[in-house]
Amino acid sequence: MSERFDAVIIGAGIAGETCARRLCAAGKRVALIENDRLGGECAYWARVPSTTLFGPANEAWQQSQSLTDMYSPALGGPHALRLPDPLLRTAKVLRPAEAEKWRSDALQHLGITVIRGEAQVLDQRRVSVGERLLETTHLIIAAGSEQRIPDIAGLNDVGYWTIRQAIGFTALPQHALVIGSEAKAIEIAHMFRLYGAEVTLVAKAAHLLPHEDADIGSYLERRLYQQGIRVLCGQTLRQVIRDDGEGFIATLAQSAAPDNKSTVETQVAAQKLVVASGHQPRISLAHKLDGVQVNERGIVVDEQCRAAEGIWAIGDVTGVWPLSHLAHYQAHLAADDILGSGHPAAYDSLPRVYFMEPQVAAVGHTRDQIMRQQRELVTATMELAPAASAFPHTTGTTGKPMEYGMLTLHADRHRQTLLGAWAIAPDAGDWIAPALLALRAAMPVAALYDALEQWPSFSEPYRVALEHLLHELRSR
Numbered sequence: 001m002s003e004r005f006d007a008v009i010i011g012a013g014i015a016g017e018t019c020a021r022r023l024c025a026a027g028k029r030v031a032l033i034e035n036d037r038l039g040g041e042c043a044y045w046a047r048v049p050s051t052t053l054f055g056p057a058n059e060a061w062q063q064s065q066s067l068t069d070m071y072s073p074a075l076g077g078p079h080a081l082r083l084p085d086p087l088l089r090t091a092k093v094l095r096p097a098e099a100e101k102w103r104s105d106a107l108q109h110l111g112i113t114v115i116r117g118e119a120q121v122l123d124q125r126r127v128s129v130g131e132r133l134l135e136t137t138h139l140i141i142a143a144g145s146e147q148r149i150p151d152i153a154g155l156n157d158v159g160y161w162t163i164r165q166a167i168g169f170t171a172l173p174q175h176a177l178v179i180g181s182e183a184k185a186i187e188i189a190h191m192f193r194l195y196g197a198e199v200t201l202v203a204k205a206a207h208l209l210p211h212e213d214a215d216i217g218s219y220l221e222r223r224l225y226q227q228g229i230r231v232l233c234g235q236t237l238r239q240v241i242r243d244d245g246e247g248f249i250a251t252l253a254q255s256a257a258p259d260n261k262s263t264v265e266t267q268v269a270a271q272k273l274v275v276a277s278g279h280q281p282r283i284s285l286a287h288k289l290d291g292v293q294v295n296e297r298g299i300v301v302d303e304q305c306r307a308a309e310g311i312w313a314i315g316d317v318t319g320v321w322p323l324s325h326l327a328h329y330q331a332h333l334a335a336d337d338i339l340g341s342g343h344p345a346a347y348d349s350l351p352r353v354y355f356m357e358p359q360v361a362a363v364g365h366t367r368d369q370i371m372r373q374q375r376e377l378v379t380a381t382m383e384l385a386p387a388a389s390a391f392p393h394t395t396g397t398t399g400k401p402m403e404y405g406m407l408t409l410h411a412d413r414h415r416q417t418l419l420g421a422w423a424i425a426p427d428a429g430d431w432i433a434p435a436l437l438a439l440r441a442a443m444p445v446a447a448l449y450d451a452l453e454q455w456p457s458f459s460e461p462y463r464v465a466l467e468h469l470l471h472e473l474r475s476r
Contacts, residue, residue, distance in 0.1 A: 001133075002126070002133040002134065002135045003031070003132065003133065003134050003135070004029075004134075004135050004136070005029050005030060005031045005113070005134055005135070005136045006023070006028040006029045006030065006136065006137065006138060007019075007020075007023050007028055007029075007030045007031070007136055007137075007138040007139075007140060007338065008030075008031045008033070008127050008134050008136040008138070008139055008140070009030065009031065009032050009033065009140040009142055010033050010119045010121075010127065010139075010140070010141050010142060010143055010285065011033070011034065011040075011141070011142035011143040011144055011315070011317075012032050012033070012034035012038045012039070012040065012103075012114070012142075013039065013040020013041060013142060013144050013315060013316075013327065014039075014040050014315065014324050014327045014328055014331070015040075015142040015144075015314040015315030015316075015327035015328070015330060015331045016032060016034070016040075016140070016142035016314075016315070016331070017032065017038070017039070017040075017103070017107070017331075018327070018328050018331035018332065018335075019140055019142065019314060019331035019332075019334055019335050020032045020107065020112050021107075021110065021112070022331065022332060022335035022336075022339075023335050023338065023339070024110050024111050024112050025110075026335075026339050028338075028339075029111075029113075030111075030112050030113065031112075031113045031115055031134055031136070032107065032112050032113065032114050032115065033115045033116075033117070033119045033127070033129055034114070034115075034116060035116065035117055035118045035119070037100055038099075038100045038103040038104055038107075038114070039099060039100070039103055040144055041144060041145070041316075115129050115132065115134075117129040117130050118130075119285070121139075121285050121288045121289060123288075123289075123290075124139065124289060124290065124291075124308075124309075124310055124311065125137065125139070125310070127139070137310060138310060138312070138338050139289075139310060139311045139312070140311075140312045140313070140314060140334055141285055141286065141299065141307065141311070141312070141313045141314070141317055142313075142314050142315045142317065142327075142331070143281075143282040143283075143285060143315075143317050144281075144282055144315055144316045144317065145279035145280055145281045145282060145316035145317070145322060146279060146280060146282055147162050147163055147164075147275070147276075147278075147279055147280075148277055148278050148279060148280045149162075149275055149277075150179070150237070150275065150277055152237050152238070152239065152240060153238065153239040153240070154239050154240040154241050154248075155240060155273075155275075157240075157241075157242070158240045158241070158242055158248045158273060159273070160272075160273040160274065160275050161272060161273070161274045161275070162274075162275060162276075163184055163188065163274075163275075163276050166188050166191075166274045166276070167188075172192070172195055172196065172197055173192070173197055173270075173271040173272035174197060174198065174271045175197065175198040175199070175200070175247070175269070175270040175271045175272070176188075176189070176192045176197050176198070176199050176200075176270060176271070176272045176273075176274055177199075177200045177202065177250055177268055177270035177272070177273050177274070178192075178199065178200070178201050178202070178274045178276055179202050179237055179273070179274065179275050179276060179277050180201075180202075180203065180275070180276035180277040180278065181203035181204060181205040181207075181208050181209065181210055181217075181233070181277075182209065182210075182276070182277075182278055183209065183354040183355070183356060183360075184276045185201065185203070185274075185276035185277070186201070186208060186209075186220065186224070186354070186356050187354075187355065187356045188274055188276050189201040189224070189229055190224070190227065190229070190356055190357055193227055193228055193229050198228075199228075199229045199230065200229075200230040200231075200232065200268055200270060201224065201229055201230065201231045201232070202232050202235050202237055202250075202252060202268075203231070203232065203233045203234070203235065204234070204235065204236050204255045204277070205217075205233065205234070205255070206233055206234050206255075207221070207233055208220045208221060208231070208233065209354065209360065211366070212352070212360070212362055212366055212422065213362075213366050213367050213368075213408070213422060214367075215381075215406075215408065216360060216362070216422060216424060217233070219406060219424050220356075220358075220360070220424070221233065223357075223358060227357075232252065232266070232268075234254055234255050235252045235253065235254065235255060235266070236252065236253055236254070236255045237250055237251070237252055238251045238252065238253050238265070239251040240273060243269060246271060247269060247270055247271040247272075248269070248270060248271075248273060249267055249268070249269050250267065250268045250269075250270065250273070251265055251266075251267055252265065252266040252267070252268060253265050253266070279316065279322055281297070281298035281299065281316055281317040281318070281319050282316075282317060283298055283299055283317060286299050286307070286313070286317075289307075289308060289311060290308070291307075291308030291309060291311070292307045292308045292311060292313075293307075295319075297318075297319030297320075298313075298316070298317050298318050298319025298320075299313040299317050299318055299319070300318075301313050301314075301318050303333075303344035303345045304333055304334065304336075304337040304342045304343070304344065304345070305318070305330050305333045305334040305337065305345070306334075306337065312334040312337070312338070314327065314330040314331050314333070314334050315327035315330060315331070318330065320347060321347075321350060321352065323350075323352060323353075325351070326350060329345075330345070333345055346440065348364060348365070348439065348440075349363060349364060349436050349437075349439040349440040350363065351363045351429075351432055351433075351436050353428070353429035353432070355429070358404070358405065358424050358425060358426060358428070359424070359425065359426060359427060359428045359429055360422070360423070360424050360428060361422065361423050361428040361429040361431075361432035362420070362421065362422035362423075362432070363420065363421050363422070363432055363435050363436045363439060364410070364418065364419055364420030364421060364435070364439045365410065365419050365420040366420060367379070367410060367420075369420075370410055370412075370419050370420065375412050375413075375414075375419065376412065376413040376414060377410060377411075377412070377413070377419070378410075378411045378412075378413050378469065378472045378473055379408060379409065379410050379411075379469075379472075380408070380409045380411075380465045380466070380468040380469035380472060381406065381407070381408045381409075381465070382406070382407050382461065382464050382465045382468065383405070383406060384404065384405030384406060384407055384423075384425050384461050404425070405423065405424050405425025405426070405428070406423065406424045406425070407421075407422075407423045407425075407461045407462070407465050408421065408422050408423075408465075409421050409435070409462075409465050409466065409469050411445055411469055411473060413473060415442075416444050416445055416446065416473055417438070417439075417442050417443065417444055417445060418435060418438050418439050418443075418445060418448070419439075420439075421435035421439075423461075431461075434448065434451075434462055435462070445466060445469055445470055445473060446470060448462070448466060449462075449463070449466040449467065449470055
């Protein structure tokens with residue numbers, strides 16, 4: 001016998017859970033299906049463990065004398081943090097069993113039917129989980145993403161850690177080679193260095209965080225170098241072979257050889273290989289649904305996250321951007337559409353925050369995107385340091401002076417509005433909001449500059465940057 005629901009949601013990460021709560025609050029009967037952990041990637045392997053294991057939430061991090069003195073040039077030097085057992089055992093940091101029980105109890109208390117198991121899509125309106133048959137008029141795919149494993153000669157023979165295994169490590173490798181150019185690769189490289197390991201970070205892209213302005217990647221490379229991390233950008237891992245000991249030898253080559261000329265290969269010896277080269281959307285369910293289209297990024301959706309008649313896709317499966325708050329946003333878009341109050345998505349003001357050291361926050365368009373749009377770009381950049389701005393007060397998490405960082409604003413000369421912004425500094429994600437709101441509201445740069453805020457404020461750097469930006473905008 002089949003069970004009837006107003007909505008069936010496949011995937012109980014942030015997107016699925018948020019959508020289920022929204023629909024249930026509106027009186028809908030909802031089934032939420034999950035075959036892994038309730039809460040998804042962010043709760044167990046992404047932002048939460050990152051900030052706990054090596055971010056401001058880490059007490060040992062806060063007690064460090066300074067960010068520059070924290071790292072010792074030598075492995076296991078006097079400033080390297082010890083390996084406290086409670087910080088390294090994922091079960092103690094995150095208590096996944098307790099967290100899952102809490103989530104399950106909370107969802108079921110709201111009236112949501114939580115079903116554990118693998119979902120099988122039979123057609124547009126029917127889904128099976130084991131022997132249970134579910135029928136619905138609204139199917140929401142929130143299956144998330146999975147880690148992408150590159151095709152590298154010898155990879156399976158040598159063995160490697162995925163992001164999940166790296167986050168839960170209990171034995172520190174002497175030398176870790178981390179593959180990847182996105183945030184998670186940088187975070188993991190920084191984590192191992194924080195605890196005293198020698199680290200090499202290999203990025204296939206020309207610069208770190210390749211989807212952001214190149215200046216961000218250059219700044220991060222300099223910071224990582226200061227922390228004792230070797231960064232090799234524009235390099236591809238061609239092959240790995242075991243050495244005579246417990247480690248391996250990695251052979252690297254340029255990602256793109258100029259003029260098709262032969263490239264010089266580089267060899268790096270390390271003890272542990274960590275693959276952190278990004279994620280890919282779980283789109284297998286989409287192939288079984290008539291009318292649902294898939295491209296190289298993920299499931300194609302419209303501005304209300306509709307994938308086809310009666311079908312919605314939200315979160316990482318859409319390929320818009322693998323961010324928790326975007327998944328949350330798309331969950332509301334889909335739920336509102338189902339409830340009859342649909343509204344189009346506004347991705348132009350999407351904030352991107354990377355929880356590394358230093359923290360990176362960006363919103364709006366990058367320089368390259370603006371140039372491709374053939375807009376007349378005006379940019380203002382300022383250093384965030386006591387000598388460069390009226391911003392000498394302490395940060396919220398460490399209580400130390402703001403000693404470094406950078407803020408960049410991009411504007412349209414003709415419209416006199418912001419097009420994009422980014423910042424690199426402690427707590428940058430907390431004070432990118434003024435730029436986000438200005439972009440969303442198309443606020444004139446002059447109006448943003450004239451806004452009166454309390455002092456001291458983390459948005460104080462905007463005053464100086466906006467002053468420079470206004471000067472450039474008015475200079476013509």
